[in-house]
Amino acid sequence: MTKVIGIDTGGTLTKIAYFDEQATLHYVSFPSNDLAAVKEWLKAHPGLEDIGVTGGRTEQLREELRDEKAIHYIVEFEATLKGVRYLLKKEGHCINESIITNIGTGTSVHYMSGNSDIRVGGTGIGxxxxxxxxxxxxxxxxxxxxxxxxxxxxxxxxxxxxxxxxxxxxxxxxxxxxxxxxxxxxxxxxxxxxxxxxxxxxxxxxxxxxxxxxxxxxxxxxxxxxxxxxxxxxxxxxxxxxxxxxxxxxxxxxxxVGDHGFAGAVGALLNIMEHEKTSSQ
Ligand SMILES: Nc1ncnc2c1ncn2[C@@H]1O[C@H](COP(=O)(O)OP(=O)(O)OP(=O)(O)O)[C@@H](O)[C@H]1O
Ligand SMILES: [Mg+2]
CATH class of the missing domain: 3.30.420.40 (ATPase, nucleotide binding domain)
Incomplete structure (x- = not known):
């Protein structure tokens, strides 16, 4: 089991992403109205050192965990785009420019060009x-x-x-x-x-x-x-x-992309891994 995980606490679902020792990504998800189950899952993985978090219900997750773990927050859109770039590359898509539409509880639309991205709009239909x-x-x-x-x-x-x-x-x-x-x-x-x-x-x-x-x-x-x-x-x-x-x-x-729902969790995970790398240099 890994020492770092990423958690995306969305309006409906809380998604967790982590790498195993073979660098394979694993995913777990829970209903966001049962954050106690997330806490239980974390308890069952005692080796965890750092948690990257994102999503609109992060504060509620923080309250549930009550300072039990070191938490590093990244804003949702940044995490999502970081995750999308990674997943696109992993699946062999070579796209420099694209619209990214995230159909969560509601829908958010982004424009990605190279390393930059902006949120261009959204709709409550999701x-x-x-x-x-x-x-x-x-x-x-x-x-x-x-x-x-x-x-x-x-x-x-x-x-x-x-x-x-x-x-x-x-x-x-x-x-x-x-x-x-x-x-x-x-x-x-x-x-x-x-x-x-x-x-x-x-x-x-x-x-x-x-x-x-x-x-x-x-x-x-x-x-x-x-x-x-x-x-x-x-x-x-x-x-x-x-x-x-x-x-x-x-x-x-x-x-x-295959891992549809987990871009935010993957982004939060990659963010914390980059943070660890720079702080250990
Ligand atoms: N097991 C599930 N339970 C409930 N809804 C599910 C489940 N699996 C897929 N869905 C669908 O996925 C939607 C939530 O998608 P997603 O997890 O991407 O959103 P979210 O991150 O929770 O919300 P948001 O990003 O808008 O805060 C639900 O509204 C539902 O339509
Ligand atoms: Mg979401």
Whole structure:
């Protein structure tokens, strides 16, 4: 076990990253509303000397740990970008310039160019929205269930496509694009839809809003690539398809890094490792 770890305490999930002796990265995650479990995990790893921390709920984690450990804080956006650069390189992507879209509880968008980066914007539509709207519309509350059911659902009875409006006519834009998310419900007879279809449509809405925004920033910054990260993408093939297809339709290249949710934790880990190196020199 390692002596240093990185922790990203986000709005929904707390992620931990560390290297083993063979320099392989390992990940663990906990719900952020159960920080006592994080404390237990740390207790079960007594050899730990330093902890790099980041994320919006860092102060709550600090309170939970109550000065038991040496903690080094790095701001969330800096940690995320540091982690993304590392993960891109690890997976063999050679990208100098890109939009980075982090789909966490909410969504944050960044522009990365070489060693510099800026936060360019964001939206409240994110993984929290996916869970919240899914729970309210279908009663399904667990992320695992939502992503599995969404994969099986169909959107065509609920979403209104451009070709549904321009019936029998040439469409001014791609007829298969969504004209109105959920737009068919209000103008058709039968309002009853299977939960899987509703969940697929909720996920479509979340994915398309985020992609639309990311594409606009990519155009503004003339970036060809959009790197999508955040735990909302975890094992979530359907959301990746929605985002990937729409990004490609808009002539940009989507990239999904394998360790979607852990960029912040990896950044916090690398930060503390750099800190240790410089302080021992
Ligand atoms: N085990 C899980 N439990 C709950 N949500 C999950 C789980 N796995 C994935 N998710 C999804 O991931 C989202 C959280 O993503 P992520 O961990 O990147 O955000 P966060 O860091 O907690 O939030 P933020 O960065 O906005 O503060 C949830 O809203 C949910 O949609
Ligand atoms: Mg986060």
């Amino acid at each position: 993984g929290g929205t996916l869970i919240g709207l899914s729970a309210l519309t279908t009663g399904v509350t667990e992320f695992e269930d939502i992503r599995k059911m969404a994969q099986l659902g169909k959107r065509e009875q609920i979403d209104l496509l451009v070709k549904d409006i321009y019936r029998g006519m040439d469409t001014p834009i791609d007829g298969n694009l969504t004209a109105s998310n959920f737009g068919k419900v209000g103008i058709t007879e039968d309002p009853k839809h299977p939960p899987a279809d509703i969940l697929a449509t909720v996920q479509g809405l979340v994915g398309e809003v985020i992609t639309t925004m990311s594409i606009q920033y990519a155009e503004a910054h003339q970036a060809e690539h959009i790197v999508y990260i955040g735990s909302t993408l975890s094992d979530n093939q359907h959301l990746q398809q929605v985002i990937g297809n729409y990004t490609r339709t808009k002539k940009r290249t989507p990239i999904f």
